[in-house]
Amino acid sequence: MLRRIAFGLGLLSATMLSHSVLAETAPTLQIIVSKDNQTMTVYDGDKVVGTSRVSTGKAGHRTPSGIFSILEKRKYHESNIYSNAPMPFMQRLTWSGIALHEGHVPSYPASHGCVRIPSDFAKTLFGMTERGVHVVISDEQVIPVPIRHANLFEPLKPLPTEPLMSDIELRPTVKRKTSAPYEVAMNSAERSPDMTVTSSISMEEDPAPLKMLIKRRDQRDTILDVQAMLNELGFDAGTPDGLAGSMTRSAIAGYKRWKELPAGGELLTQEFLDALYRSAGRDKPPAAQLMVRQNFKPVFEAPIGLSRPEIPLGTHFFTASDVDRKHETAKWHALTLTNVLSPSERQRMGIKADALPSTATEALDRLDIPSDIRERIGTLLSEGSSLTVTDEGLGPETGKGTDFITLTRSSATVAVTKPEPAQKPQRRRAAPRSYRNGVGLY
Known part of the structure; x- marks a missing residue:
């Protein structure tokens, strides 16, 4: 006090x-x-x-x-x-x-x-x-205003912990002539690398705030997909990092030889991508990407749907407060920043030259976030969590030891050469x- x-x-x-x-x-x-x-x-x-x-x-x-x-x-x-x-x-x-x-x-x-x-x-x-x-x-000058929308995440109660004992019959492997009780040791279930720690969150304790970014998918996201699919198919593309390094290029070349695709020209041709997605048994990803950080470190990312991709999203910032995990409610506030895209950026993103950016509500309306992703975020949502929605990808200031840093430009700034x-x-x-x-x- x-x-x-x-x-x-x-x-x-x-x-x-x-x-x-x-x-x-x-x-x-x-x-x-x-x-x-x-x-x-x-x-x-x-x-x-x-x-x-x-x-x-x-x-x-x-x-x-x-x-x-x-x-x-x-x-x-x-x-x-x-x-x-x-x-x-x-x-x-x-x-x-x-x-x-x-x-x-x-x-x-x-x-x-x-x-x-x-x-x-x-x-x-x-x-x-x-x-x-x-x-x-x-x-x-911008002012945060209250906003309610179905695509803004709500906190969820923590998931119950897994039962310690399974329902299989327990029996000793060595017979002993004693009536004393047996002491049974059991191995805990292995955790997959991307499992969250949601089961350890109590009703009284909240995790660190989540920092979330929704952007259009770009070449980095495509390369991440390519690396993962090539590794699944037995080509060594290295650790997926979104960078077309020597191992990734070598794996791409090997796949093109296997499928008798043209080796020269652009690295990620549409013909190559279509063939690779078919080989991996995957559908082509939707147009947007959700990325999540916590404590200045990446947590996970996943593709999400974006309708009318020819319209700019704009740049919008949403913050969560009054997070009540017991009643699964939260209050959100929004503000919108001017962010002028250059003609070349619009062309690269497939945005119409004369299309106006969406408002904060319109931008949220256009997102399709799968239920499993919403649940995963809901179990980790806490006071001070934030969501940025923007057309542009990761800026040069976002990196190790940062949250998502989104740089914006006004018309006056763009005019400075x-x-x-x-x-x-x-x-x-x-x-x-x-x-x-x-x-x-x-």
Whole structure:
């Protein structure tokens, strides 16, 4: 209780715009930064906990827009790019160098890409957040609104544990001349690699929040299918990872020789894919992919249905709160971010050039999620779980030690063709997929 009171007082002292509404738990907090009006609003569901002025990236060092989460926290940090500049109460959003931190906050964008926060607000917010809390950075102001939909997951009661003893007749293998009871040892049933731990979840304990992403299937997903099917058929395509490495290419070449398919040209031809799906006895997958992470690690992914694929989904973010496993209910909130697709991206995705993005409700209407997947997610759903629905696949910032990071672009951002001349050093942007600890922040 004292912690909650301190949080409310700290937010009030940080800015005249703060509200006295107190957050109940850190997992349900959501931080929204508006670059248009240089403000930060902290929500618990749709309740405003507090607001503050901020300063985002100036021209040439623009703060990226999108959906992030807090990856790392340090009370004191120094930039290893910009002359060891102090960055107190740092909360990292990307491994390539974007963070929330205390700093000078004028009434305009002035940072080198990070989001600067006034001192008192930065300190108090640091004390209330934890790794995994969502941060949305938008070009325009967005507000989470309550939403109800059949395709938003609901928590399920934990499944009963398997019986310890089977119903087979027990008998000793060695005869003994004694009336004392026998002690019987039994092997537990083996668990398949993809079994969840749902049976160990009690009604009182919730697992860590799930972070879910629904996107259009892309070449990575197709390669994952190809690798799995080739391995099933006896071709060694290596561990399925969605990358067309040397082992995967060799296995594809071997399959093409077996089926007398053309060896040259494109690696994944439609003729090859049709033949491989037939050989494996599989139907072609639907148009979308659901991916699930927990504690910054992949849990599972599976194809799901998407109707009218020629219409853009848009980019929508849904968060769960008031998760009641006993009564199998949850409250969801939604917000929509502007995300402009280029003509070449629309063409690659098979989207009509003049088609408008779906609203959040329309996007959910178009999804077909199998019941077994819904049940699996329902048994793990907890406070602070989230779902992102977007047309684009995994961005360059999503990787080891992150949740799903979705970058978005407004029409103004798309129009920018090159940074201002004075921007440097460029090498910090050269390898965004390295995901190393200690990458310089600014």
